[in-house]
Amino acid sequence: MKPKVAFFDFACCEGCQLQVANLEEDILGLVNLVDVVEFREVLTGSAPEYDVSFIEGSITRPEDEARLRDIRSRSKVLVSYGACAATGGVNKIKNLWGNIDKVKKEVYDKDAAMPHLETYPTKAVHEVVKVDYFVHGCPITRSEFLKVVKALVFGTTPDIPQYPVCVECKMLGNECMYDKGGVCLGPVTRAGCNAICPSNNVSCEGCRGAVPNPNNNAMHEVLAKYKLSVDDIKRQFTMYALDPEVGK
Numbered sequence: 001m002k003p004k005v006a007f008f009d010f011a012c013c014e015g016c017q018l019q020v021a022n023l024e025e026d027i028l029g030l031v032n033l034v035d036v037v038e039f040r041e042v043l044t045g046s047a048p049e050y051d052v053s054f055i056e057g058s059i060t061r062p063e064d065e066a067r068l069r070d071i072r073s074r075s076k077v078l079v080s081y082g083a084c085a086a087t088g089g090v091n092k093i094k095n096l097w098g099n100i101d102k103v104k105k106e107v108y109d110k111d112a113a114m115p116h117l118e119t120y121p122t123k124a125v126h127e128v129v130k131v132d133y134f135v136h137g138c139p140i141t142r143s144e145f146l147k148v149v150k151a152l153v154f155g156t157t158p159d160i161p162q163y164p165v166c167v168e169c170k171m172l173g174n175e176c177m178y179d180k181g182g183v184c185l186g187p188v189t190r191a192g193c194n195a196i197c198p199s200n201n202v203s204c205e206g207c208r209g210a211v212p213n214p215n216n217n218a219m220h221e222v223l224a225k226y227k228l229s230v231d232d233i234k235r236q237f238t239m240y241a242l243d244p245e246v247g248k
């Protein structure tokens with residue numbers, strides 16, 4: 001019997017679902033491995049229980065928490081996929097405003113008090129329920145998603161990089177963004193994207209979240225070499241809710 005798999009979305013742009021929906025020729029490999037029983041963007045239908053649930057998006061409203069807890073209670077394994085779910089991602093920018101009423105006024109103006117627009121500071125999925133596995137990135141990469149699915153089906157632990165983007169970047173022989181006058185979070189961000197941004201002349205903004213046990217000394221050495229401080233590049237940390245403390 002193939003494992004029953006379901007996909008759910010909360011506050012997000014649904015770009016990570018699209019990555020799955022657009023697996024192209026690999027979609028056959030996926031449906032050979034699993035039985036997709038719920039996936040709003042692709043099919044109709046539902047199931048009472050799931051072997052694996054994939055959760056996309058952030059938790060931003062009280063009713064989201066209740067729905068997420070219900071999904072968790074009916075799932076053997078729960079995977080948080082995409083930056084919105086895994087770290088809170090871009091949705092956590094609003095938390096920096098400090099006052100949620102100010103955020104609502106800015107976004108909804110005179111409609112801010114309408115009850116269906118109720119919202120609170122953004123939470124990542126693991127801040128509400130237990131998460132078994134993560135697929136990082138904004139958006140996720142299709143190859144890493146498939147790697148995680150295969151590992152879950154075959155009962156192994158997905159091999160997710162535990163080292164920084166700089167490792168991949170240097171192996172590719174890229175010229176460092178700092179040498180080009182930019183700032184880059186590669187020293188403290190989890191690898192696995194094949195350093196796609198610096199390889200295309202764009203600085204890393206940390207979409208895959210902080211690498212475990214970040215080497216703050218390496219970050220300091222880079223910043224000192226270019227006469228910068230963590231405060232100078234704080235803005236870079238805000239896009240994907242990376243805690244600037246990881247660089248301190």
Ligand code: SF4
Nearest residue numbers: 012015082083084138
């Ligand atoms: S992680 Fe990025 S691509 Fe995925 S849903 Fe969130 S904003 Fe969209």
Ligand code: SF4
Nearest residue numbers: 166169176177184186
């Ligand atoms: S700081 Fe950025 S550009 Fe420089 S090596 Fe690391 S990932 Fe590459």
Ligand code: SF4
Nearest residue numbers: 193197204205206207
């Ligand atoms: S280089 Fe950084 S921002 Fe770009 S995809 Fe990789 S982790 Fe995300």
